[in-house]
Amino acid sequence: MKYCSTRGNSELVSGAYAIKKGIAPDGGLYMPTEIPTLTAEDITALCEMDYAHRAADILYRFLDDYNKDELLEDCIAAYSEANFPGGAAPLHKLDEGGYVLELFHGPTCAFKDMALQIMPRLLSRALKMTGEDKTALILVATSGDTGKAALEGYRDVPGIAIKVFYPVHGVSKVQKLQMATQEGANVSVCAIEGNFDDAQNGVKKIFSDAEINKQLNDGGYILTSANSINWGRLAPQVVYYISAYCDLLKAGDIKAGQAINFTVPTGNFGNIFAAYIAKQMGLPINKLICASNRNNILTDFLQTGVYDRRRKFYQTMSPSMDILISSNLERLLYLICGAEKTAEYMNRLNTIGKYKIELDELNKIKATFMGMHANEAHTLDEIGFVYEHAQYLSDTHTGVALYCASKFRYYSDDVMVTVSTASPYKFAKDVLTAVGGECDGDEFAPLYKLNEITGVEIPAPLASLKEKTVRFTDVIDPDKMAEETLKILA
Numbered sequence: 001m002k003y004c005s006t007r008g009n010s011e012l013v014s015g016a017y018a019i020k021k022g023i024a025p026d027g028g029l030y031m032p033t034e035i036p037t038l039t040a041e042d043i044t045a046l047c048e049m050d051y052a053h054r055a056a057d058i059l060y061r062f063l064d065d066y067n068k069d070e071l072l073e074d075c076i077a078a079y080s081e082a083n084f085p086g087g088a089a090p091l092h093k094l095d096e097g098g099y100v101l102e103l104f105h106g107p108t109c110a111f112k113d114m115a116l117q118i119m120p121r122l123l124s125r126a127l128k129m130t131g132e133d134k135t136a137l138i139l140v141a142t143s144g145d146t147g148k149a150a151l152e153g154y155r156d157v158p159g160i161a162i163k164v165f166y167p168v169h170g171v172s173k174v175q176k177l178q179m180a181t182q183e184g185a186n187v188s189v190c191a192i193e194g195n196f197d198d199a200q201n202g203v204k205k206i207f208s209d210a211e212i213n214k215q216l217n218d219g220g221y222i223l224t225s226a227n228s229i230n231w232g233r234l235a236p237q238v239v240y241y242i243s244a245y246c247d248l249l250k251a252g253d254i255k256a257g258q259a260i261n262f263t264v265p266t267g268n269f270g271n272i273f274a275a276y277i278a279k280q281m282g283l284p285i286n287k288l289i290c291a292s293n294r295n296n297i298l299t300d301f302l303q304t305g306v307y308d309r310r311r312k313f314y315q316t317m318s319p320s321m322d323i324l325i326s327s328n329l330e331r332l333l334y335l336i337c338g339a340e341k342t343a344e345y346m347n348r349l350n351t352i353g354k355y356k357i358e359l360d361e362l363n364k365i366k367a368t369f370m371g372m373h374a375n376e377a378h379t380l381d382e383i384g385f386v387y388e389h390a391q392y393l394s395d396t397h398t399g400v401a402l403y404c405a406s407k408f409r410y411y412s413d414d415v416m417v418t419v420s421t422a423s424p425y426k427f428a429k430d431v432l433t434a435v436g437g438e439c440d441g442d443e444f445a446p447l448y449k450l451n452e453i454t455g456v457e458i459p460a461p462l463a464s465l466k467e468k469t470v471r472f473t474d475v476i477d478p479d480k481m482a483e484e485t486l487k488i489l490a
């Protein structure tokens with residue numbers, strides 16, 4: 001299996017190389033040149049496996065340059081009971097035909113762990129497989145959850161260093177504390193005065209700056225990314241869609257071949273794109289509901305075919321979805337429109353801030369995707385409603401998705417799986433408000449209060465945060481990010 005750039009102007013590379021590089025030299029994202037297929041028999045066989053074995057089986061279809069036994073070894077370690085107490089991706093039944101796929105049982109309580117517990121292992125192997133002798137420096141721009149999950153996944157991994165940039169006012173207090181207290185000798189965290197797009201653009205600029213790359217190379221480092229643009233992030237996310245289908249099938253809740261829908265709380269379009277890949281492989285999926293918050297640029301795009309980032313950016317209670325440039329949408333454009341058109345659209349996005357796809361392209365996308373959004377009031381109401389009527393506590397990102405899913409289900413009887421991307425305790429203050437509680441005190445007070453009201457257990461990684469020491473306090477201007485990065489050479 002070879003990988004090509006979504007913009008078509010880079011050489012074909014192996015899976016290991018694509019994971020090592022993160023982004024293609026022409027600025028595009030790596031995509032497999034073909035999508036492996038999943039037959040009905042494959043799905044039946046996967047039903048009999050646990051999560052780690054399902055993951056290894058599916059990953060090997062994309063990464064056939066890796067050793068199959070080593071992949072399995074890595075998956076068993078990544079998706080262990082210690083890392084994901086109670087299972088990696090359990091399904092919770094809400095009501096007849098309605099389920100929640102819980103992806104937040106990892107070490108940082110958000111779905112990014114699903115990819116970032118396995119990705120460092122894939123990168124470590126990739127460095128060996130490509131004969132790399134330099135230290136891999138991972139640069140991450142984060143809207144909150146990626147940063148912590150990456151820090152946790154990469155800490156003290158030999159041959160790797162990691163630096164995380166996050167928008168100082170764009171993450172929750174708990175998220176900030178999670179990053180500021182990160183342990184590990186190879187980690188560093190820096191806040192920037194700006195929003196997530198500023199952080200992401202800053203990182204992209206560093207990646208494409210030949211001079212900085214040369215200085216780092218001379219100092220013994222190569223740059224790579226852990227952002228969701230890296231194929232090593234995308235591939236592991238395909239697994240849980242297939243796994244959820246297997247669980248439904250095994251439980252007798254659906255019949256073999258029966259198509260189901262997923263609603264995905266979306267920011268950078270990585271999670272939902274993984275679902276699309278699963279569908280392309282042959283998993284029976286009918287619709288994918290792309291759920292956005294007030295930053296509803298994707299809702300508009302999926303309706304009109306116009307992507308226009310020249311709009312107001314809102315800070316919401318679902319900060320991991322506060323994004324105006326959804327990088328992984330480029331991968332969908334590539335599959336629908338081809339590399340040449342993708343390069344043209346991305347060029348327009350960069351220069352004038354807007355592009356418009358053709359009507360036939362839009363219709364192809366609409367055959368699977370539907371864009372919906374929830375404002376802040378909808379989100380709070382939905383969390384409260386679901387708690388009251390289904391005794392289920394969800395976080396704010398999941399609240400956005402549950403709202404969109406419930407609206408969609410007015411006119412569809414298909415089984416709907418709503419993807420839950422964070423523990424309610426990660427955004428406890430807003431969740432507390434949603435269930436009618438209030439409290440005073442520090443950032444931990446809402447966690448205790450929420451626990452008191454609902455009886456839902458506080459996840460151990462969050463409960464233990466209070467005892468940790470703050471290590472990182474720097475806040476810099478976005479245009480100082482390159483300088484900050486080069487400090488590693490000092």
Ligand SMILES: *Cc1c(COP(=O)(O)O)cnc(C)c1O
Nearest residue numbers: 145267268269270271320421422
């Ligand atoms: C990252 C994140 C999202 C958005 O996922 P994308 O793959 O960027 O679309 C949604 N919810 C939470 C809690 C996240 O951390």
